[in-house]
Amino acid sequence: QSALTQPASVSGSPGQSITISCTGSSSDIGSYNLVSWYQQHPGKAPKLIIYEVSKWPSGVSNRFSGSKSGNTASLTISGLQAEDEADYYCCSHGVSSTFVFGGGTKLTVL
């Protein structure tokens, strides 16, 4: 049950694209196409933005996209907007019906 590894911070200018990586192991990301991503603004509950690696929940912008290769998942945000500034967390299904989260990435929109 080791946490997934994310960069502590990323930044980008409005209109640009950024990618956040999430590295796990063969016991979690590598074994399941059950990676999800969450956006969290200060003082708010997390919000699901990507599930099952690359699917969008209803109402989520398609500027958010997800992918996976081996033990690493990625979240790409295109056309950065000021409101995208938030913390982002990856999560993977793990062994024995558990979940494991990444440490979180703070996105700064310059």
Add this chain to the structure above:
Amino acid sequence: EVQLVESGGGWVQSGGSLRLSCAASGLSFSSYWMSWVRQVPGKGLEWVANINRDGSEKYYVDSVKGRFTMSRDNAKSSVWLQMNSLRAEDTAVYYCARVIQGGGGMDVWGQGTTVTVSS
């Protein structure tokens, strides 16, 4: 509107107990696994526990095994987290969340309830 509302948080001394509640509305509660996730202030999210649709299977993060117990009552559309032998490191905001069918993520979250354990 689909909604989860947590309650039961508060201040407790180390070694004490608390019972968190999560009431669901506007969703087919009995069709979904449920989870508890916690967040230490200023830190990241940590999955704590899962329960399956009928409550017969429960899974926990290693750090709470033997101390926390998750349960549910589908007739009341509620889940609970009984927390015993609390430690300072259990201090966090606790969220309940609905698990997407198939386990691909958590799509509905409550607003969270704060637990403070004083040593």
